[in-house]
Amino acid sequence: MYKARERYNKLSSGRTQFLDMAVECSELTLPYLITRDDNFKGKRQLLQPWQSVGAKAVVTLAAKLMLATLPPQTSFFKLQVRDDKLGETLDPQIRTELDLSFSKIERLIMDFIAASNDRVQVHQALKHLIVGGNALIFMGKDGLKTYPLSRYVVNRDGNGNVIEIITKELISRKVLGIAKPPEEQGPNSNYLGPDEDDAEVYTCVKMDENSGSWRWHQEADNIVLEGSQSTAPKNASPWLVLRFNTVDGEDYGRGRVEEFIGDLRSLNGLSQALVEGASVASKVIFLVSPSSTTKPQTLAKAGNGAIIQGRPEDVGVVQVGKTADFATAAQLAAQIEKRILEAFLVMNVRNAERVTAEEVRLTQLELEQSLGGLFSLLTVEFLVPYLNRTLLILQRSNQIPRLPKDVVRPKIVAGINSLGRGQDNESLTRFMGTVAQTLGPEALIKFVNPSEAIQRLAAAQGIDVLNLIRTPEELQAEQQKAMQMQAQKSLVDQTGQIAGTPLMDPQKNPQLAEQASAAIEGISGAPVPPQE
Numbered sequence: 001m002y003k004a005r006e007r008y009n010k011l012s013s014g015r016t017q018f019l020d021m022a023v024e025c026s027e028l029t030l031p032y033l034i035t036r037d038d039n040f041k042g043k044r045q046l047l048q049p050w051q052s053v054g055a056k057a058v059v060t061l062a063a064k065l066m067l068a069t070l071p072p073q074t075s076f077f078k079l080q081v082r083d084d085k086l087g088e089t090l091d092p093q094i095r096t097e098l099d100l101s102f103s104k105i106e107r108l109i110m111d112f113i114a115a116s117n118d119r120v121q122v123h124q125a126l127k128h129l130i131v132g133g134n135a136l137i138f139m140g141k142d143g144l145k146t147y148p149l150s151r152y153v154v155n156r157d158g159n160g161n162v163i164e165i166i167t168k169e170l171i172s173r174k175v176l177g178i179a180k181p182p183e184e185q186g187p188n189s190n191y192l193g194p195d196e197d198d199a200e201v202y203t204c205v206k207m208d209e210n211s212g213s214w215r216w217h218q219e220a221d222n223i224v225l226e227g228s229q230s231t232a233p234k235n236a237s238p239w240l241v242l243r244f245n246t247v248d249g250e251d252y253g254r255g256r257v258e259e260f261i262g263d264l265r266s267l268n269g270l271s272q273a274l275v276e277g278a279s280v281a282s283k284v285i286f287l288v289s290p291s292s293t294t295k296p297q298t299l300a301k302a303g304n305g306a307i308i309q310g311r312p313e314d315v316g317v318v319q320v321g322k323t324a325d326f327a328t329a330a331q332l333a334a335q336i337e338k339r340i341l342e343a344f345l346v347m348n349v350r351n352a353e354r355v356t357a358e359e360v361r362l363t364q365l366e367l368e369q370s371l372g373g374l375f376s377l378l379t380v381e382f383l384v385p386y387l388n389r390t391l392l393i394l395q396r397s398n399q400i401p402r403l404p405k406d407v408v409r410p411k412i413v414a415g416i417n418s419l420g421r422g423q424d425n426e427s428l429t430r431f432m433g434t435v436a437q438t439l440g441p442e443a444l445i446k447f448v449n450p451s452e453a454i455q456r457l458a459a460a461q462g463i464d465v466l467n468l469i470r471t472p473e474e475l476q477a478e479q480q481k482a483m484q485m486q487a488q489k490s491l492v493d494q495t496g497q498i499a500g501t502p503l504m505d506p507q508k509n510p511q512l513a514e515q516a517s518a519a520i521e522g523i524s525g526a527p528v529p530p531q532e
Contacts, residue, residue: 004202004219008166011153018252022132022149025257028264029054034132034148051271053337054257054264057344061256062126064345069126069378069414070119075106076414077387082407102408105400109390112399117143122382129244130344133255136167137382139238139389149252154241156251162241165205170198171220181221201225205239214239236392240385244374260343263336270333274326281320289314383412428456451475 019036026034031046049055070076079102113119121137121144128135128148136147136154147167155164173179176199205216214237218228232238243253257264288296294310302308387410394400432453436444454469470478 003222004166004204005200005222007204008153008168008202011155011164011166014251015149015153018132018134018254019149021258021261022134022255025131025255025261025264028261028268029058029131029257030127033127034150036150049271050268050275053267053340057340057346058127058130058257060346061130061344062123065126065130065374065378066119066123068375069383070113070122071414075110076383076412077106078102078411078413079106079403079408080411082409105403108400109394112394113390121146125242129242129253130256133244133253133258135242136165137240137242137386138167139240139386139393154251160246160248162239163207165203165216165239165241167203167205169201169203171201173197173199176201176220176225178220178223203228207234233392235385236388237385238389240382240389242381243377246377256344260340263340267333267336267340270329270336274329274333277320277322277326277329281322281326285318287316287318379412379414383414387412425457428453 019034022034023036026032027047028049031048035046081098125135125137125146128146132149134149136152138145138147151169152165152167154162154166157163178199180197199220202219203216204219205214207213208215211231212234214232214234216228216230216239218225244256245254245259247254286299288294288299292310292314294308294314298308299310299315391400391403391410395402432444432448435448451469451472458469
């Protein structure tokens with residue numbers, strides 16, 4: 001059986017090409033993000049790119065993905081009852097009560113997420129996915145922790161399912177409370193005690209097929225650390241192995257930057273040439289003819305507006321004369337920059353005097369739809385396991401009630417589903433606008449059900465319609481109430497007119513007038529004033 005260190009070194013050979021590409025992509029975008037294993041403690045200075053387009057593209061795309069996966073002020077999931085378990089003819093009153101209870105649970109879960117550091121770590125993981133194509137998230141008791149590609153290895157089966165994960169960390173021996181091994185404490189060693197060095201701690205995570213659960217432990221100096229063993233259910237593992245793009249047969253993913261590495265290399269080279277060329281061209285050097293009577297010292301010491309002896313043709317200025325070449329390089333760099341920004345969803349608004357908000361919105365929607373496959377992968381590999389683990393943690397701590405898995409099913413409404421709702425909203429709005437413009441507003445009112453249209457628009461925009469939109473029963477009850485009030489008002493008016501006739505004069509017919517007043521008071525609730 002392999003030790004964790006030996007197993008890590010064995011699996012590292014299959015990670016080499018992916019790590020090399022991730023480091024190069026990081027050097028062209030965000031150099032601090034991914035480094036090699038020998039730069040584990042930041043012992044060497046990072047390379048700095050000659051352009052900032054790559055950094056801007058990565059940060060912008062990460063922010064957009066963050067808003068799509070974990071949107072603020074709204075829930076990225078919805079708890080719903082399976083109709084095949086409770087039957088299709090479910091009492092609407094029971095359905096409403098269940099929706100209210102589920103809505104309260106959703107708010108509790110979102111409050112728990114908002115109070116943690118999850119969004120910060122998820123944003124960091126998204127940047128790793130864009131640049132290196134891989135990231136590992138551990139959902140511990142103290143919050144989320146992100147591992148870069150240089151600190152973990154992974155092994156998958158033929159279907160792409162993770163079966164083994166090994167991470168590598170440097171932790172102070174003082175924190176671990178362990179001393180350096182005896183073989184490293186010889187007379188020629190500079191070791192001064194357990195606080196001198198950091199220990200390499202390996203976390204070995206494996207899937208136990210017999211029990212159907214995840215098991216992991218930690219090792220340092222080939223010794224299992226005490227109290228480091230733990231387990232987790234198969235569908236609620238705290239270890240989330242994320243990929244940006246998947247390739248069949250590969251244990252690791254490919255990043256977005258790798259897809260456009262050629263443009264980034266070219267832009268970096270052109271930017272370096274333009275910067276260095278502009279620096280050379282901006283240098284001013286005067287040449288004085290050797291046979292000139294004008295001395296260079298006199299020319300150098302002359303102030304602004306000074307008068308000295310000499311001839312203009314004896315003094316010249318060195319010029320590079322590469323303006324056309326610089327223009328060609330700058331034009332090519334601008335074209336490459338435009339392609340990169342479009343690929344990373346950095347929206348460039350058309351340069352014109354009048355750009356409508358609708359045009360900007362359609363441009364943004366088109367850009368977001370170009371990464372629909374990525375949203376699908378993030379939904380499967382991140383949102384679903386993240387939600388399952390969060391539900392398990394909150395249920396174990398009794399912060400939310402335990403939900404029966406065979407009856408209640410969480411549904412992800414962010415990511416690709418959010419893009420689908422945006423497309424539904426666009427199609428529904430365009431359809432209703434076409435009907436109103438072609439057939440007129442009367443046809444729209446006549447043929448379109450307002451209640452259904454409002455509900456579909458709310459669903460397309462991700463708005464919860466519970467207790468917001470009146471149901472048909474509430475509309476009918478309100479209409480009946482209005483009709484009753486109108487009938488009572490009409491009856492009161494008619495009775496008042498009758499009371500004003502001579503027949504109802506209290507002096508002439510006191511008994512009939514008293515009966516009429518009592519009837520009016522019973523209908524309207526207010527006494528009838530006596531007539532003078």
